[in-house]
Each structure stands twice: as C-alpha cells, then as structure tokens.
Amino acid sequence: MEKELENMSKLADDIVLTEQNERKLFIAYKKRIESQRRKKVLMRGYYRVAVVALAMMIMFSVNYYLQSPDLVVYAATGDKMVQLRLNERVNLEKQRTPLGYGYVLEMSVEEGSRYYTIENEQNLNADNIFRNGNKIFWMPDGMNSINFRDQDGNVIKIPETDSSTLNIEVCNYDGKMVERITLILERRDGQCSVEMLKK
Structure with missing residues (x-):
C-alpha cells in the first residue's frame, strides 16, 4: 500500500502548471462562478x-x-332586517305585507344608481313577486282574494310556488349596467329562504 502511495506522489510532482495555464484555469473558474451567480x-x-x-x-x-355589490339587499327575519351577502342563504320569516302574509326584501343602491327587475324567461315564478318602491314582496302561498282585481275587475289568482327566481340589474347615472344579480327564493320543508348570486 505504501508503494502505491509513493508512486502516486511521484505523479503529483510530474504535474506542473505553467503560469499561463494557471491564469487560464483561474479565468475559466472565475467565469463559471460569475455565470452561476448571474x-x-x-x-x-x-x-x-x-x-x-x-x-x-x-x-x-x-x-x-368578495366584492360587495352596488345593490344591497336586506331580508326581513322577524322584527329585523338582515343584509344578504353573496352566495349566502338567509332564512326568511313571514311578515304582514300590503298583499297579505308573505316575505319581504328591501333594496338599496348607491346614490346616483338605480336598479330594475329584468322581465324575461330566466325569472322563475315571478308572478309571486311584487315590487313597491324599494320593497319586494314574495308570496309563495299564492293569492286568491276578492280584494285583488285587475283593471277589468277580474279577481287576480296567483298559484302557490316553492321557488321563484328574480334577476335584477343595477345601472349607474349614465344608464350603463354596473352589475347583475339573481335572487333565489325557495321554500323547503316549510322554511323559506333567499340567496343572492352575482352574474
């Protein structure tokens, strides 16, 4: 084993670098390190x-x-109004309305804006939804009262429903649409609820 070590040590003596070779190796090594740093x-x-x-x-x-919509919707839950949040379901409590017993929502928009309900086929059972100013009344039990008549004097009959959908657009003071939301009103197992979705 010692002989092998001696032989190798002689090899190390035989390897001699000139100053020019050392400089080339140093420059190449320096370039490689600078390249790695870069x-x-x-x-x-x-x-x-x-x-x-x-x-x-x-x-x-x-x-x-999470952006709050320009249209703020409040739902009547007993004796207080609760602000709806996007994609959150809120249980409603039956209230006395000008049309009888139903459920009440109240709308509020930023100053200078206005909102309106969209009348199209996307609204589901919209006949059970009534609007008076900023208040919306949902009457899922329907209406069959002699007190409610159309212009010709015919009694207005509205059937029961377990769900209604209402699309609402909010416009700014220039009339440009700012946002569009959908209110989903549902009755499940006797409990009515509302959910606000943004489109």
Whole structure:
C-alpha cells in the first residue's frame, strides 16, 4: 500500500502548471462562478416576479368574489332586517305585507344608481313577486282574494310556488349596467329562504 502511495506522489510532482495555464484555469473558474451567480440573481428575480404576480392574481380574484355589490339587499327575519351577502342563504320569516302574509326584501343602491327587475324567461315564478318602491314582496302561498282585481275587475289568482327566481340589474347615472344579480327564493320543508348570486 505504501508503494502505491509513493508512486502516486511521484505523479503529483510530474504535474506542473505553467503560469499561463494557471491564469487560464483561474479565468475559466472565475467565469463559471460569475455565470452561476448571474443565474442565481436572475432566478431570484424570476421568483420575485412570480410571487408578486401570484399575489396580485389572488388579491384581484378575492376582491372580485368578495366584492360587495352596488345593490344591497336586506331580508326581513322577524322584527329585523338582515343584509344578504353573496352566495349566502338567509332564512326568511313571514311578515304582514300590503298583499297579505308573505316575505319581504328591501333594496338599496348607491346614490346616483338605480336598479330594475329584468322581465324575461330566466325569472322563475315571478308572478309571486311584487315590487313597491324599494320593497319586494314574495308570496309563495299564492293569492286568491276578492280584494285583488285587475283593471277589468277580474279577481287576480296567483298559484302557490316553492321557488321563484328574480334577476335584477343595477345601472349607474349614465344608464350603463354596473352589475347583475339573481335572487333565489325557495321554500323547503316549510322554511323559506333567499340567496343572492352575482352574474
């Protein structure tokens, strides 16, 4: 074993670098280290940009989904009005309305804006929904009273329903649509509820 070590040590003596070769090796090594440093700095920059872009995307998407709508809807739950939040179901309590017993919602928009209900086939059982100013009355039990007549004097009959859908658009002072929401009114197992969805 010692002989092998001795033989190898002689080889080390035989390897001699000239000053020019040392300089070439040093310059090549220095370039490689500088290149690695530049790559690390560049990668750090890419990571920072990616993190900032991801944070901005998350911020915008959270802002979009949690953004409070321009139209604020309140639901009557007993003796108090509760503000509806997007995608949240709120149980309603029967109230005395000008049309009889039903469920009451109240609308509020920012100053200078206005809202209106959309009359189209997307509204489900909209015959059971009535509007008076900022109040909306939902009458799921229907109406069959001699007190309610049309212009010709015919008694208005509205059938019962377990669900109604109402689409509402909010416009700014220029008449440009700002947002569109849908109110889903449902009755399940005798309990009525409302849910507000944004389109």
